[in-house]
Amino acid sequence: MSSKRHILTAVAWPYANGPRHIGHVSGFGVPSDVFARFQRMSGNHVLMVSGTDEHGTPVQVLGDQEGVSPREVADRYNRVIAEDLVALGLSYDLFTRSSTGNHYAVVQELFTGLYENDYIFTHTTKGAVSPSTGRTLPDRYVEGTCPICAYDGARGDQCDNCGNQLDPIDLIDPRSKINGEAPEFIDTEHFMLDLPAFANVLGEYLDSKSGEWRPNVLKFSLNLLNDLQPRAITRDLDWGVPIPLESWREEPNKRIYVWFDAVIGYLSASIEWAKRTGDPEAWRAWWQNGEAESFYFMGKDNIVFHAEIWPAMLLGYSGKGDRGGVPGQLGALNVPSEVVSSEFLTMEGRKFSSSRRVAIYVNDFLERYSPDALRYYLVAAGPETQDTDFTWAEFVRRNNDELVATWGNLVNRSISMAAKNVGAIPEAGELTDDDRRVLAASAAAFDTVGAHLERSRFKAALQEAMRTVSEANKYFSEQAPWVLRKTDPQRMETVLHVALQLVSDANTFLTPFLPASCNRVYAMLGGTGVWTGMPRLEEATDSIGGEEGASVYPVITGDYADNEARWESVPIRPGTPLARPEPLFTKLDPSIADEELARLEEKAGG
Numbered sequence: 001m002s003s004k005r006h007i008l009t010a011v012a013w014p015y016a017n018g019p020r021h022i023g024h025v026s027g028f029g030v031p032s033d034v035f036a037r038f039q040r041m042s043g044n045h046v047l048m049v050s051g052t053d054e055h056g057t058p059v060q061v062l063g064d065q066e067g068v069s070p071r072e073v074a075d076r077y078n079r080v081i082a083e084d085l086v087a088l089g090l091s092y093d094l095f096t097r098s099s100t101g102n103h104y105a106v107v108q109e110l111f112t113g114l115y116e117n118d119y120i121f122t123h124t125t126k127g128a129v130s131p132s133t134g135r136t137l138p139d140r141y142v143e144g145t146c147p148i149c150a151y152d153g154a155r156g157d158q159c160d161n162c163g164n165q166l167d168p169i170d171l172i173d174p175r176s177k178i179n180g181e182a183p184e185f186i187d188t189e190h191f192m193l194d195l196p197a198f199a200n201v202l203g204e205y206l207d208s209k210s211g212e213w214r215p216n217v218l219k220f221s222l223n224l225l226n227d228l229q230p231r232a233i234t235r236d237l238d239w240g241v242p243i244p245l246e247s248w249r250e251e252p253n254k255r256i257y258v259w260f261d262a263v264i265g266y267l268s269a270s271i272e273w274a275k276r277t278g279d280p281e282a283w284r285a286w287w288q289n290g291e292a293e294s295f296y297f298m299g300k301d302n303i304v305f306h307a308e309i310w311p312a313m314l315l316g317y318s319g320k321g322d323r324g325g326v327p328g329q330l331g332a333l334n335v336p337s338e339v340v341s342s343e344f345l346t347m348e349g350r351k352f353s354s355s356r357r358v359a360i361y362v363n364d365f366l367e368r369y370s371p372d373a374l375r376y377y378l379v380a381a382g383p384e385t386q387d388t389d390f391t392w393a394e395f396v397r398r399n400n401d402e403l404v405a406t407w408g409n410l411v412n413r414s415i416s417m418a419a420k421n422v423g424a425i426p427e428a429g430e431l432t433d434d435d436r437r438v439l440a441a442s443a444a445a446f447d448t449v450g451a452h453l454e455r456s457r458f459k460a461a462l463q464e465a466m467r468t469v470s471e472a473n474k475y476f477s478e479q480a481p482w483v484l485r486k487t488d489p490q491r492m493e494t495v496l497h498v499a500l501q502l503v504s505d506a507n508t509f510l511t512p513f514l515p516a517s518c519n520r521v522y523a524m525l526g527g528t529g530v531w532t533g534m535p536r537l538e539e540a541t542d543s544i545g546g547e548e549g550a551s552v553y554p555v556i557t558g559d560y561a562d563n564e565a566r567w568e569s570v571p572i573r574p575g576t577p578l579a580r581p582e583p584l585f586t587k588l589d590p591s592i593a594d595e596e597l598a599r600l601e602e603k604a605g606g
Contacts, residue, residue: 004043005293008286009036010266010336011050011090012298013098016077017058020084021359022390023352026378027299027342031458033090034379035295035340037512037532038453040091040560041567047286049269051096051103052078055240056258057138061178070239074099075553082554084362086535088371089515094273095535095556098265101543102275106268106330107261108244110317111233113328114193115245119316120233123192127236128156128168128183130176136236137168137176137183138258144171157259160301163220165229191243192230193260197322198312199228205311205335214385214456216300217341221307231309233260263310266296267333276540276557284331293337295456300341311335340456343383347390348597357603360390370585372514373399379458379513392593400587402466407510408584410473414499415524417481419578425500425526426493427574435498438475442468442505443569449509450567458513465509472502497574500525505569517584522564526576533560 012028142156151161156168240255319325452461484492522531
C-alpha cells in the first residue's frame with residue numbers, strides 16, 4: 001500500500017431530533033472510525049468530518065410538541081450527540097453542525113452553481129399539507145402503500161422495499177406520520193434537481209466501480225439509474241437554508257430541502273475544518289486533488305443520496321452532465337471514491353424504533369459498559385453486508401469469551417509474569433523454530449488484516465486479528481513459562497520476550513477497533529507518549545444560520561497526526577520497566593442479558 005495518500009472519511013450526519021441509538025452508530029460511526037484510524041496508522045493524510053443534521057420538519061415538529069423553537073431542539077441534541085460520539089472514541093477531525101453560517105454559505109454556493117449550469121429548474125408540484133394545521137408535510141412524513149411493489153410502509157420520498165423514488169401523491173392511501181390523517185395536496189412551486197441530465201455520467205461513474213464497491217451497494221445504485229426523475233430540492237418550511245436567489249431569498253416559507261443541504265455538509269465541514277487550522281485552502285487537498293480518495297459511511301437507507309444524488313450534485317456543480325457548464329467559485333470537486341454502506345441492525349428480533357421505545361441509546365449503554373466492548377461487538381457481529389440482530393446474550397458471550405478470556409487473558413498473563421519475574425521486558429535468548437514461526441505469523445498478520453481494512457472488510461479484519469491473538473495464547477500455553485521458571489529461567493525469559501512481542505503486535509492491529517483499551521496496553525508495555533489519539537469536545541464560536549452575532553456550540557476534534565501508533569511490527573525494547581497490569585475488560589454476569597431484555601420489554605410496553 002502506498003503512503004501519504006489524502007483520504008476523506010465522510011461520515012453520515014446524525015439527525016438532531018434525539019439521542020442516537022446503537023443501531024445508528026453501527027452504520028455510520030464505528031466502521032468509519034476503524035477505517036480512519038487504520039489509514040492514519042498507515043501514514044496517510046486523513047480528514048474525517050461530519051456533524052449534526054439539524055434542518056427539516058422532524059426538528060420543527062419536536063419543537064412544537066415541546067413548546068420551544070427548532071433552534072433550541074437542535075442546540076440540545078447537537079451537544080448530546082457530540083458527547084456520545086466522543087465517549088465512543090470516534091476520531092473526528094471536525095464534527096460540527098448544519099446550522100452554521102459557514103454551512104449556509106457553502107449550501108447556497110452549491111445551489112447557485114447548479115442553477116447557473118442549468119441543472120436546477122422551477123416546477124409546480126402537488127405538495128402534501130396537514131388539513132388540521134395547514135403545515136406542509138415533508139415527503140418522509142407521509143406514508144402509504146407503494147404503487148410499484150405494494151409495500152405498505154413506503155415513504156413519500158422512497159420505498160425502502162423496492163428502492164424506487166416516489167412522491168407523496170404517488171402513494172396509495174397516504175397518511176401523515178405525525179397524526180395519521182390523510183393529507184391534502186395543493187399546488188406549490190419548487191426548485192427541482194434535474195437528475196435525468198446525469199444518467200449518462202452517473203452510469204459511467206458507477207460502472208467504473210465494479211469490483212471495488214460492496215456488491216449490495218453497487219447493484220442497488222445501478223438499478224436506480226433506470227428510473228431517475230427530477231427531484232425537489234426546496235420545501236415549504238421556515239426552518240432551513242434560504243434559497244439564494246434574489247426573488248426567493250426573502251420568501252418566509254421556502255427553504256432548501258434538508259436532504260440537499262445535509263449531503264453538502266461533507267464539503268462545508270471540510271471547509272470549516274480548514275479555517276479552524278489557520279489554512280483556509282487546506283480542504284482542497286481532499287476535494288480537488290485528482291489522487292485524493294473519499295469514502296462515505298452510512299446505513300443502507302442512505303445509499304440513494306450518496307451514490308446517486310450527491311455525485312450528481314458534485315458533477316453538475318463542476319460542469320459535468322448532459323448540459324455541460326463551468327465549475328462554480330469553489331472549483332471542480334471530486335465525487336465519492338466509494339460508498340461504504342452497512343445493512344440494518346435489529347435488536348432482539350425487532351427493528352430499532354425510538355418512537356416505540358425499542359432502542360438502546362449510546363449514552364445509556366456506555367453508562368454501564370465499556371465503549372470498546374460495544375465497538376468490538378458492532379464490528380464482530382454487526383450489519384456489514386447483511387442485516388444482523390443485536391442480542392444481549394451474544395454481547396455478553398463475546399465480551400467474556402473473546403475480549404476477557406482471549407485478548408485480555410493474553411495481555412494479563414504475559415505482562416504479569418514478566419513484571420513479577422523480571423520487572424522489565426526481558427532479553428530474548430536463542431530462538432527456537434516455534435518462536436520464529438509464531439513471530440513470523442504475527443508479523444504477517446499486518447498485511448492480512450490491513451488488506452481487509454483497506455477494502456472496508458472490517459469483520460474479516462477483526463476475525464484475523466483475533467485468530468492471531470488465539471495463536472499467541474496457544475504458544476504461551478504450550479511453552480509454559482511458569483514451568484520454565486524453575487527448570488530453565490533463561491528460556492522462560494525468551495518465551496516471555498516472544499509473548500510480549502506478540503502482545504505488542506496484536507495491540508497494534510487491534511488499535512483501530514479498540515483504541516481506548518489499546519492505549520492502556522501500550523502504557524502497560526512501558527510505552528511513552530500518546531499511542532493513538534482520542535477525540536475531545538471544544539467550544540466553537542460561529543454565526544448560526546447566517547444570523548448576525550455569534551453562538552457557542554460544541555465541536556469534536558482531536559490530535560491524531562503525531563501519535564506513536566504505526567501499522568507495522570515494532571520490536572519491543574528489552575529493559576523497559578513493566579508494572580503489574582490491570583484487567584482490560586470486565587467479565588459480565590450472564591444474568592445481565594435477561595435483566596437487560598426485561599428492561600427493554602418494560603420500556604417498550606411488554
